[in-house]
Amino acid sequence: MSEYKFPKGFLWGGATAANQLEGAYNVNGKGLSTDDLLLGGSVDTPRKITRTEEEGAFYPSHEAIDHYHRYKEDIKLFAEMGFKVYRFSIAWTRIFPTGLEDEPNEEGLKFYDNLIAELKKYNIEPLVTISHYESPIRLTKEFNGWESRKMIDQYVKFARTIINRYHNDVKYWLTFNEINILARSMGAYLAGGMYVGDSNVFNNTEVNTDQMIFQALHHQFVASAIVTKYAHELDSSLKMGCMLAYRMIYPLSSNPKDVAYAQKMTQMNNFYCGDVQVKGYYPYFAKRYWDEHNIKLDVLPDDNEILKEGTVDFYTFSYYQSTTVTTSKDAKVSKGNFFNGVQNPYLKKSDWGWEIDPEGLRTALNQIYERYEVPLMVVENGLGAQDKLVEENGVKTVNDDYRIDYLQGHVKAMAGAIYDGVDLKGYTSWAPIDLVSASTGEMRKRYGYIYVDKHDDGSGTLDRYKKKSFYWYQRLIKDNSLGD
Ligand code: BGP
Numbered sequence: 001m002s003e004y005k006f007p008k009g010f011l012w013g014g015a016t017a018a019n020q021l022e023g024a025y026n027v028n029g030k031g032l033s034t035d036d037l038l039l040g041g042s043v044d045t046p047r048k049i050t051r052t053e054e055e056g057a058f059y060p061s062h063e064a065i066d067h068y069h070r071y072k073e074d075i076k077l078f079a080e081m082g083f084k085v086y087r088f089s090i091a092w093t094r095i096f097p098t099g100l101e102d103e104p105n106e107e108g109l110k111f112y113d114n115l116i117a118e119l120k121k122y123n124i125e126p127l128v129t130i131s132h133y134e135s136p137i138r139l140t141k142e143f144n145g146w147e148s149r150k151m152i153d154q155y156v157k158f159a160r161t162i163i164n165r166y167h168n169d170v171k172y173w174l175t176f177n178e179i180n181i182l183a184r185s186m187g188a189y190l191a192g193g194m195y196v197g198d199s200n201v202f203n204n205t206e207v208n209t210d211q212m213i214f215q216a217l218h219h220q221f222v223a224s225a226i227v228t229k230y231a232h233e234l235d236s237s238l239k240m241g242c243m244l245a246y247r248m249i250y251p252l253s254s255n256p257k258d259v260a261y262a263q264k265m266t267q268m269n270n271f272y273c274g275d276v277q278v279k280g281y282y283p284y285f286a287k288r289y290w291d292e293h294n295i296k297l298d299v300l301p302d303d304n305e306i307l308k309e310g311t312v313d314f315y316t317f318s319y320y321q322s323t324t325v326t327t328s329k330d331a332k333v334s335k336g337n338f339f340n341g342v343q344n345p346y347l348k349k350s351d352w353g354w355e356i357d358p359e360g361l362r363t364a365l366n367q368i369y370e371r372y373e374v375p376l377m378v379v380e381n382g383l384g385a386q387d388k389l390v391e392e393n394g395v396k397t398v399n400d401d402y403r404i405d406y407l408q409g410h411v412k413a414m415a416g417a418i419y420d421g422v423d424l425k426g427y428t429s430w431a432p433i434d435l436v437s438a439s440t441g442e443m444r445k446r447y448g449y450i451y452v453d454k455h456d457d458g459s460g461t462l463d464r465y466k467k468k469s470f471y472w473y474q475r476l477i478k479d480n481s482l483g484d
Helices: 067-081 106-121 137-143 150-166 179-183 185-192 209-234 256-279 286-292 303-309 358-372 401-420 468-479
Strands: 011-015 085-089 125-131 172-176 239-245 248-251 314-318 322-325 376-380 390-392 395-397 424-430 450-452 464-466
Touching: 011 125, 011 376, 011 468, 067 106, 067 464, 067 468, 085 424, 106 125, 106 150, 125 150, 137 150, 150 209, 172 209, 179 185, 179 209, 179 239, 179 256, 185 209, 209 239, 209 256, 209 303, 239 256, 248 256, 248 358, 256 286, 256 314, 256 322, 256 358, 314 358, 358 376, 358 401, 395 464, 401 424, 401 468
Parallel strands: 011 085, 011 424, 085 125, 125 172, 172 239, 239 314, 248 322, 314 376, 376 424
Antiparallel strands: 390 395, 450 464
8 A cells, every 4th residue: 555545534533531631539529439549650560559548648640630620721732633533531420429429410510511512612523431440439348349230220320421411412432441451450440440359458358359350340241231222212323332452362373272372362352342242142152261260140131131232333442562372381471451461572562561563453453343343443542651851942842753653553554454444433542642541650651642741759830742743643634644
């Protein structure tokens, strides 16, 4: 291909999550979320959870980048880049501060009224993630989060409230961010608000982690399906999507054992959740997994019907890297976004050890489309890197050619997949503006086209500066194609 063209109307934009950028964690009636009790960490030090807010402790989400008070300035910058779509999440605890209230918090709803109005002003299509890695901490304490079926009602109440309020302006909805991450240990806290294993800070009871996690996932599937069906009945113009952390998995060698292992991992990490949400039923290999792990799912008589009636309209996913696996014990471990594989000799790594693999995105897009044949969107992709703010002709900027290289490679891969015939509707890179890292809580792991003067110790003016990649993305959106 000499040119990398995108279809007319392709949705270019960016993606964020409330707890990673809004700040204002206790403002205008907002309650404490699971993320508000997470301390910062680093690439080698896992983030810790505290039981209550500890005096003097630094919680990255509390101020984050103060988007709550600066959303107009930020959206103006997104509009300047030419965004067609903006993916953001609604903080559950702004709307239902403890999760248990009968009536929503009007001030919380007003914040999103204003944010959505601001997007509309610039003709930017909102894409809302209903639950992105946080839930009211009160629900964790009461129910241990999604371990309990009672979470379904709480989630449905929250989701209906925001869908009722915004459906005239918001046509695209994702029920859960990276739903498959719930099956990872830290993911259980982030995505489910549950305490498992070492993270169990509220009590020290022994838990069957597999049993608990897969039961929790079942509850999320049911909740997602109920809300999807509800949205379709309320307004047939609404498009409901699933969202997974897609894991493109390669066998390290052609040893048939490695190939079989890679297939098994692909099934459980990608297709287990995708099949339930797109096809409406558990895949054939689920039973084998449950039996092998002594999992006995508590499925109510109506659940299977609910799953069938609540299938999604489109499939979205995050893609940062690929994962290589082997059955050999000698291979060197490699770091990743919640998944560790082994080092792939053909790939380079980011500063945080995530292997960079644009070609894998084209393969992933084909793999997903071949299985589901529904419209796709890449709703997260980007490079977390350390940036250096410099001054050129009196203007502060970052010369982030490394980020442009990364993004360009992935944009070419998407063009390739479209050329292959994949129905890809849009791309929201993570994240258009620097914000708090989910896995490490750091600010210095930066993804943005916009630099934010905020640092890991909490210092900084919070001023925004355009990086070189800002202009690169602006050009790409304007041309809707990438030159050679
Ligand atoms: C995904 C999450 C995002 C985001 C991204 C980058 O898993 O959905 O919330 O943070 O990863 O990861 P990190 O922030 O850990 O670098």
